[in-house]
Amino acid sequence: MAKTLFDKVWDKHIVTAESNDTPAIIYIDTHFIHEVTSPQAFDMLRERNLTVRRPDRTFATMDHSTPTTPRGADGEYQFNGEKEKHQVKQLKINCETFGISLFELGDERQGIVHVIGPEQGITQPGMTIVCGDSHTSTHGAFGALAFGIGTSEVGYTFATQCLPQRKPKTMGIRVDGKLSEHVSAKDLILAIIAKIGIGGATGHVIEYFGECIRAMDMEERMTICNMSIEAGARAGMIAPDEKTFTYLKGKPYAPKEAFWEDAVNDWSQLFTDENAQYDQLVVIQGEEVKPMITYGTNPEMAIPINGTIPSSAPKHALDYMGFEANQPMLDKNVDVVFIGSCTNSRITDLRAAAKIFKGKKVASHVRALIVPGSHQVKRQAEEEGLDNIFIQAGAEWREPGCSMCLGMNGDIIQPGQICVSTSNRNFEGRQGKGGRTLLASPATAAAAAVTGKIIDATQIKETN
Numbered sequence: 001m002a003k004t005l006f007d008k009v010w011d012k013h014i015v016t017a018e019s020n021d022t023p024a025i026i027y028i029d030t031h032f033i034h035e036v037t038s039p040q041a042f043d044m045l046r047e048r049n050l051t052v053r054r055p056d057r058t059f060a061t062m063d064h065s066t067p068t069t070p071r072g073a074d075g076e077y078q079f080n081g082e083k084e085k086h087q088v089k090q091l092k093i094n095c096e097t098f099g100i101s102l103f104e105l106g107d108e109r110q111g112i113v114h115v116i117g118p119e120q121g122i123t124q125p126g127m128t129i130v131c132g133d134s135h136t137s138t139h140g141a142f143g144a145l146a147f148g149i150g151t152s153e154v155g156y157t158f159a160t161q162c163l164p165q166r167k168p169k170t171m172g173i174r175v176d177g178k179l180s181e182h183v184s185a186k187d188l189i190l191a192i193i194a195k196i197g198i199g200g201a202t203g204h205v206i207e208y209f210g211e212c213i214r215a216m217d218m219e220e221r222m223t224i225c226n227m228s229i230e231a232g233a234r235a236g237m238i239a240p241d242e243k244t245f246t247y248l249k250g251k252p253y254a255p256k257e258a259f260w261e262d263a264v265n266d267w268s269q270l271f272t273d274e275n276a277q278y279d280q281l282v283v284i285q286g287e288e289v290k291p292m293i294t295y296g297t298n299p300e301m302a303i304p305i306n307g308t309i310p311s312s313a314p315k316h317a318l319d320y321m322g323f324e325a326n327q328p329m330l331d332k333n334v335d336v337v338f339i340g341s342c343t344n345s346r347i348t349d350l351r352a353a354a355k356i357f358k359g360k361k362v363a364s365h366v367r368a369l370i371v372p373g374s375h376q377v378k379r380q381a382e383e384e385g386l387d388n389i390f391i392q393a394g395a396e397w398r399e400p401g402c403s404m405c406l407g408m409n410g411d412i413i414q415p416g417q418i419c420v421s422t423s424n425r426n427f428e429g430r431q432g433k434g435g436r437t438l439l440a441s442p443a444t445a446a447a448a449a450v451t452g453k454i455i456d457a458t459q460i461k462e463t464n
């Protein structure tokens, strides 16, 4: 029978088949953990006197509560408070107790969980991957079935390396043609969510395919899969291809020598068969996608940057944002710019931003924070001199982590401030109580930083 990419990965991982009364039990290949959603799961293990079933397939990093400022003169990290400090300390104790590899603060491999998994080659095609974190969908860019789980499921995965799951439905999103020159993967995913809505893919695993997706590099594909969850999807997937293999080759945890060829042979089978059917199909024309920005309080409230806020926009959202229906977004004042998060903190994102920052100054009333997704991204950016471009412009160049994406580490915006952010959620107060978030691409965010307002990035002259 013809199978979708999702079916192929799902079928390979069934331990016990689903019945009317019981969900399927599926095997989990890789389990990522971080300091926020793992502590209770470790407590559960201790209470029941259990061990971690596959410590060798469990990988931990510190990202949400970590400071993005360097160590102080005393060599200590400057945590926002005792709670954050404790979370990080506890993760280290837990990983030592249960024999789990930890990429801790100070480790060259540390960074946002969804940035470091692929970077280390831990994320691989055909795997089932879970993490107590909703943006685990990011890893689907490699043709993995990757989804977020709750803390009790983190506990089940620790103890059994399996999870009970009902089989989700599938949604194919085909993106034909090409994106225009100044349109990015972030604009495309915002356009997709604006079209299908925040509940549009509920109960489904999305597979993105078509000419436009094939043309994307792995970092763009990660940006797309990352935000699948914002359309309600269980996961997002893209069939692996030569770009996927080239990206992974030689990465620390990628298969080596003879294993590499076997792996590529297996991975090459991971595509949707010609006659396979999705439960739903959505078609997007790449050329029609414009640079996007959100105006409201969830990611579907997004419009082309040159557009006007729809008259149908929910009043409560506009009241919160301080906007009105039918107004243009262009020229609105901006207070803060955040370039970072598991959506857009990779090297290509920083390069896109640096092109606009180069030779310019951050507007005097704007605070611009640039937070690489990992140490590896940071180091690469510094080798390319991007840090100097940002610093000379007057932006803050920080240590890696989730940072202002949700402000758990104290990097927050003030009540009423407007922040153009390359992250994935614009919920009320997410970046700080009373703060207002506008989601956009790295280029749009950089353009807002140097002009102090919402502007189409194509209007900015790049300096060579």
Ligand SMILES: CC(C)[C@H](C(=O)O)[C@@H](O)C(=O)O
Pocket (backbone or CB within 6 Å): 036, 037, 064, 132, 133, 134, 135, 148, 406
């Ligand atoms: C802290 C964590 C549970 C949360 C998530 O699951 O998504 C965070 O990463 C987020 O982006 O809101």
Ligand code: SF4
Pocket (backbone or CB within 6 Å): 063, 064, 112, 114, 133, 135, 341, 342, 343, 401, 402, 405, 406, 423, 424
């Ligand atoms: S960067 Fe933001 S969205 Fe991603 S894991 Fe961290 S808090 Fe969640």
